[in-house]
Amino acid sequence: MATCGEVLVKLLENYGVKLVFGIPGVHTVELYRGLAESSMRHVTPRHEQGAGFMADGYARVTGQPGVCFIITGPGMTNIATAMAQAYADSIPMLVISSVNARHQMGSGNGHLHELPSQRNLTAGFTAFSHTLMTPDELPQVLARAFAVFESARPRPVHIEIPLDVITAPADHLPLARSVALSRPLACHSAIAEAATRLLQARRPLILAGGGAVDAGSELQRLAEHLHAPVALTINAKGLIARDHPLLIGSTQSTAVTRELVREADVVLAIGTELGETDYDVVFDGGFTIPGELIRIDIDAEQLTRNYRATIAIVADAQRALSALLSTVSAAPRTPEAPNWGAQRAAKVRSVVTAGYDAATRAQKRMLDTVAQTLPDVIIAGDSTQPVYVGNLVYEAATPRSWFNSSTGYGTLGYGLPAAIGAKLGAGKRAVVCLIGDGGLQFTLPELASAVEAQVPVIVLLWNNAGYGEIKKYMNDRNITPVGVDIYTPDFMTLARGFGCAGERINTLGGLREELVRAAGRTMPTVLEIDEKMWIETQGAVC
Incomplete structure (x- = not known):
């Protein structure tokens, strides 16, 4: 039985x-x-x-x-x-x-x-x-x-x-899986209307979210045909090439990108909630879309939330983009300024980069070193300062390669177990957990799970001896910090006690060397970076 x-x-x-x-x-x-x-x-x-x-x-x-x-x-x-x-x-x-x-x-x-x-x-x-x-x-x-x-x-x-x-008998049940369902197609007339508006636009713009994660090729080709700058949400990083001239990254909360959005006469938003954690991380309500808005989403209810659409299309992102691309490719496009998109995207990138402070530069150098040393890396992050910086400055090489818990629900302790799960699904690709000392203490025992399961995840630990981001938030609002200067254990002793390799890192060269060593191990590795020391040595202007 x-x-x-x-x-x-x-x-x-x-x-x-x-x-x-x-x-x-x-x-x-x-x-x-x-x-x-x-x-x-x-x-x-x-x-x-x-x-x-x-x-x-x-x-x-x-x-x-x-x-x-x-x-x-x-x-x-x-x-x-x-x-x-x-x-x-x-x-x-x-x-x-x-x-x-x-x-x-x-x-x-x-x-x-x-x-x-x-x-x-x-x-x-x-x-x-x-x-x-x-x-x-x-x-x-x-x-x-x-x-x-x-x-x-x-x-x-x-x-x-x-x-x-x-425990009930179930011998009689069929064991075959049900038939696989296809994803919804877009309405032909809605696609035609959206294509017409995009082709007539003088200053088109694309906002793409995680719902379009399997449609990178179609998205990039459509952007190129329209000469449209592209902003990506955190979960959409990697959808178009990291060095593409039309990419403006995940900069929707910056003043220069918000100005660009206000200039756009037609905005195509696909697979994105247009939610706060991607478009208003400064929480000032300053993100607006004055132009026409075309929204494509697999969830009909989501098309009614946050921003009113001129055209709303319920469809799978890849299938809708494929149909839209076929339609616009068959028609000539004569925009007011064919290079407007690339020129405007370059300006956005330049202004954003010029605004980096010492902490941002230091953390960017850390992330760049990880990407250069481990070219196919997947980075699973927690809610911590270098993740917030990476959301702004880091561009993933491929989709599904950068994600973290600072979006949406915004929990702490996510990074380590999520990275373990990611590595179990990633095959030979390196997986880095980017986490702070506060967040790591939420789920620290999962190091034992990684050792037991022989998952060689690399933990990049940003140590500021407490809840540094919340302390800064309190200080900025003239609130006397309470509860944020927490006891910080010796993470190297703990890591080795769990059966992991562990090293403290102070230089870019040291980080490169330890990443290479970690990538060759069959056990997890914890690499600890002291925030104060790192910013002092790596935050200078090049």
């Missing part, structure tokens, strides 16, 4: 799942009954939040959903923050949890791990949450989940299985 738990494992295999993140508990052991004999690898984090962040990092690099097995009650409350971060950034994640037996659910009798309602808990940060009341529901609910991941706006899905359903 195959149980529902065993059939679940076989179905996940047939959907192409290769990794499961989870911490076994008495309420999930029946999910593990068939796991050892399956082709899927299991990775054990040290906290369920770590499982969620690992699944998130894996999904961002591979484009495939990260899958977690989570226990009832505390497992679900522990992973909630990771699910909310994934929800905010539209990341596919499948969280499969146990729940108390059907006759015990919501009873309030104090059963082990009991919550009034796990589904209510997850309702605000999932595409949907479903309680599997019989094994017969399993194939359909998994099909629903993968429909979200493959053909809609990808977000976490939660499926909870009562303890008595996990």
Whole structure:
């Protein structure tokens, strides 16, 4: 007899799942009954939040959903923050949890791990949450989940299985995955109207977000045909070549880029929420779009938020851009100034670069050194000062190579487990975790997970002995700093105690040498940089 738990494992295999993140508990052991004999690898984090962040990092690099097995009650409350971060950034994640037996659910009798309602808990940060009341529901609910991941706006899905359903007979269930769904096509008339407006525009501009992450080729070709400058959100970095003359980077919160947006007569926004964490990180409400706005998004509701569109197109970004490119390429374009886009983009880059202070220059040199030493690097960041700087100054070589938790939900502690998940999906590519000393202390035990799983992630630790960015924020507002000068442990001793390599870095040459060594190891490496010393030595103007 195959149980529902065993059939679940076989179905996940047939959907192409290769990794499961989870911490076994008495309420999930029946999910593990068939796991050892399956082709899927299991990775054990040290906290369920770590499982969620690992699944998130894996999904961002591979484009495939990260899958977690989570226990009832505390497992679900522990992973909630990771699910909310994934929800905010539209990341596919499948969280499969146990729940108390059907006759015990919501009873309030104090059963082990009991919550009034796990589904209510997850309702605000999932595409949907479903309680599997019989094994017969399993194939359909998994099909629903993968429909979200493959053909809609990808977000976490939660499926909870009562303890008595996990062990119920399920031999009769079909094991084939459901048919793969295609992503939505754009309306032909809407594409035609959008193409006409873009071809008539004298000063077109493109704003691209993470929803367009698989449409880099089409995006770059369209920008070139229109001579349109391109601004990318944090999750869209790498969509066009880092040295492309039309690229203005992720500079939407700077005065010079906002001036450019105000000058644009037609703005094409594709796969972007036009949200605060990409367009107004200075929180002054100064980003505006006075010109005509064409929006393309796979989520119809998102097209109604933040900025009113002149034309709103519900479609997959790649399919819509392909259709738009075909339409505009078939028509001649005679803009007022064919080089306007490149000239204006160059001005933006020049003004932004001229405004770098010593701290920004120092951190840029660090990031440039990482990129030069490890050309195909993936950088998974936390909420920390060099990540904020990198969001402004760093250009990724390819999509899915720069992401962090400063966007959307904005949690701390994301960087290390996300980098572990990213490395598990990245093959031979180097993965660097960029994190501060405060954030690292949130999820420091995940170093043990990386050692155990033999994941040679490189942790680049920016140490300012506390919550430096929040301290600066308090000082800028004449608030006496409280709670930000935290105790800082000896990270090198800790790293080596966990079984990692560890070195303190003070120079660019030293950083290059240690990155090369770290890339050749089979264990994690922690490279610690003292903020004050680094800025003093690397912040000078060239």
